[in-house]
Amino acid sequence: MTKRFGFLVLMFSFLMSTSMMASDSHSESGELSIKEQIKKDIDHHLKDSHSFHLWGDHDKGTAVGFPLPIILWDGQLHFFSSSEFHHHDNGVVESKGTFFKEYHSKIYITDAEGSIHYGEDHFVSNEKPIDFSITKNVFSLIIISALIFWIFSTVAKRYKNDPVPRGMAKIFEPLVIFVRDEIAIPNIGEKHYKKYMNYLLTVFFFIWMVNLFGQTPLGINITGNIAITFALALITFLITTFTANKNYWGHIFWMPGVPYLMRVVLAPIEVLGMFIKPFALLIRLYANISAGHVVIMSIIGLLFVFQNWFARGAFLGLGLFLSVIELLVAFLQAYIFTMLSALYFGSAVEEHHHDDH
């Protein structure tokens, strides 16, 4: 009983820290109302940032976290730590005669006073350097990739002398078999599936792990970043396009089995479909994960809005419930991404002729 209670307390503290997580490290003014503060925190959480912020207190203006390296290019290379943005009161860093300032998670070139100018369209008109920084997302990606690499090289070694899975291999074998038997073979077919297995397994475990890490109080939001999902969908698109056989292109430009006039009409639609499919893939993953993060953070935000303990208890329960749902979504989105990729690969290597019947 006490063990179970301890687990619950741990879960709740995780939930609480997730909301603290996204708090703003700048602490510009203490006059924000609690609703505005929550809105700002959620916005900040969804974006990438140049430092890892773990927890902090808005009222005291404290923030616990660690800085990350900043790498900039504007004709010459600049390299410094993101903590230097907080060394001066105006937040300006000088590197090789150029002044940089971080403003709303983006880095701009400024003068010595760090003045930010606005153009007529109300956007910042300061010049931007090319930013190669190891940001929060990049840092987490490196850590997670290293973890996945370590897990699978350990698992692979298990099979060298002994075909019976032991230890970690016992956990991962069913998942690998699941991807092979439930995703790859039914969609691609017995003949061609081996060629695509390495990509499907990589993308499945990558998305799943990253989604799960997004649920931890580290507060990283990687698959909720459209650049990441864009890159994943682009790889699927390139593999589909470059491994496609002549049947696939035939179906796009000269659809068999329909009247000649329809073939001309269908060709542009099919060409458009080639691009819409991976686009839907990238939007689906991005929107699902972002929406999940926003919902959980809003529910936890409500804990701080309501001033009575009854409502707080209810929202705590709801927050816990939604977190569990998110664990399911984390798996489901990885499954769907892999499944649809397999479906597109399957259509690219299909050898069935429709005009036979």
Place this chain on the structure above:
Amino acid sequence: MEIPTIVGAGLIVIGVGMGIGRIGGSAMEAIARQPEASGKIQSAMIIAAALIEGIGFAALFAA
């Protein structure tokens, strides 16, 4: 957010909800008729739901 945008978003959610609801309902019926095929029905259901959801999200972004 202006009022037409909110109405649009609401319409999208109604449409997507009806679509996914119908898929879920039909899948339930299908599983009740043929419980042994539940695995296949489930994966087909998830694919169809995901496709509708994708369109819904795209529309929500446009709204």
